[in-house]
Amino acid sequence: MGLGAYRPALDTGITSPYAHLRQYVVSTTLEPDVDPAVTVVPGDPLALVRELKDETGSGLDVWLCGGGRLAGALLPEIDELLLKTYPVVAGSGIPMVDGAFDPTAFDVAERTAFPNGVTLTRLTRR
Numbered sequence: 001m002g003l004g005a006y007r008p009a010l011d012t013g014i015t016s017p018y019a020h021l022r023q024y025v026v027s028t029t030l031e032p033d034v035d036p037a038v039t040v041v042p043g044d045p046l047a048l049v050r051e052l053k054d055e056t057g058s059g060l061d062v063w064l065c066g067g068g069r070l071a072g073a074l075l076p077e078i079d080e081l082l083l084k085t086y087p088v089v090a091g092s093g094i095p096m097v098d099g100a101f102d103p104t105a106f107d108v109a110e111r112t113a114f115p116n117g118v119t120l121t122r123l124t125r126r
């Protein structure tokens, strides 16, 4: 998680939102001892993800929870996207993947459409 994705949990007093997983929060400002189950990473998140991939042998064991700024920094290492869409026009917002205009192609591997208009799409990097 980036701090922006972690912050909503923190604001409600939840310091270990995914206690069943090893948790890393990328932030230069968060205090390092926020929770014993959370490792705060002030440095390069790409290096961290590459280490984790080497350790696990598969990028699919690493779950990027977000948000958009962190996703932009980690785009070179994103192998799969799970994209939820909703039938709502919301106006401006936070980019799903922040960064410079630089299209990266993915293929649709799976798509589930629900009766209420929500879709869940799994995309794999081409």
Ligand SMILES: NC(=O)c1ccc[n+]([C@@H]2O[C@H](COP(=O)([O-])OP(=O)(O)OC[C@H]3O[C@@H](n4cnc5c(N)ncnc54)[C@H](OP(=O)(O)O)[C@@H]3O)[C@@H](O)[C@H]2O)c1
Binding pocket: 001, 002, 003, 004, 005, 006, 008, 026, 027, 028, 029, 030, 042, 043, 044, 045, 065, 066, 067, 068, 069, 070, 071, 073, 094, 098
């Ligand atoms: N729909 C979903 O499934 C989903 C999932 C997760 C999050 N979200 C949403 O995403 C939003 C947050 O996204 P966001 O783009 O604003 O924030 P973000 O990427 O989660 O966090 C940004 C913060 O994380 C740290 N950070 C991120 N990338 C870094 C990098 N490359 N190097 C160093 N530090 C880095 C910085 O904190 P410091 O300033 O402390 O250094 C930065 O201010 C929230 O609204 C959340 O609800 C949605």
